[in-house]
Amino acid sequence: MASWCVRAVRQSCSLLASPAVIRASPRLLCTATQQKSGPGSSEEATAAAEAEKSAAEKALSEEKAQLEEQLKDMTEKYKRALADTENLRTRTQKMIEDAKLYGIQGFCKDLLEVADILEKATESVPKEEVTSQNPHLKNLYDGLVMTEVQIQKVFSKHGLSRLNPDGQKFDPYEHEALFHAPVEGKEPGTVAIVTKVGYKLHGRTLRPALVGVAKAP
Known part of the structure; x- marks a missing residue:
């Protein structure tokens, strides 16, 4: 009877010391730990993840606004x-x-002096003397007139036009007044006398006409 009891005790100790029982202990401990932690830990983890996601979205939104700006x-x-x-x-x-x-206005200004000389030379010839009885004077006069006509054609070809404002209203952009005087038959403010004709180059005044302006008596 005593020997049977001893064997029973030994078998119980062997079962308690077996690897299966020892291996099961950590699992039981983990399960116990999870049960002890409860559902609160899962909610905290979810909240932390949501906060991290919200912070990332905010950073991306700020970066997007900065890039758009x-x-x-x-x-x-x-x-x-x-x-x-x-x-x-x-x-x-x-x-x-x-x-x-x-670009040619400097050259044109120089040619205007030549045109003025030709005009003065033509005007200085007495018209009554220009007859067939004075062939030399007539030929000279005809040559001056032809030269003057030709030079005016050249001027027109390059956009240079003549200004002779006799009787026109005085324009300070195109005329230069040398004097103002009452002139019979002329309205005040109009050009009464043209001392020297003016010229325009492509619509821009190259040289204003030198004039006398009529004024009220």
Whole structure:
């Protein structure tokens, strides 16, 4: 009877010391720990994840707004640069066109003196003397007239036109008044006498006409 009891005790100790029982203990401990933690830990983890997601979305939204502002600023600068470039191109084109039109104005001014001399020479010849009885004077006069006509044709070809404002209203942009005096038969403010004709180059006054202006008596 005593030996049977000893064997029973030994078998019980062997079962308690077996690897299966020892391996099961950590699982039981983990299960116990999870049960002890409860559902609150899962909610806290979810809340932390939501907070992290919200912070990331906020950072992305701020970065997007900053990039949109930079894009808007760069677009405005690009448009201004295009406008400035177009204005520069227009001004440059205008300067080129003006240079083509008015680049000869210095040369034209010098030729105007020649035209003035021809005009004075033609006017100085007595018209009654220009007859077939004075062939030399007639030939000279005809040559002066032909030269004057030809030089006016050359002027017209290059955009140079003559200004003879006799009887016209005085224009300070085209005429230079040498004096003001009452003149019979002339309205006040009109050109009464033309001392020297003026010229325009492509519509721009190259030399104003020297005039006397009528005024009220």
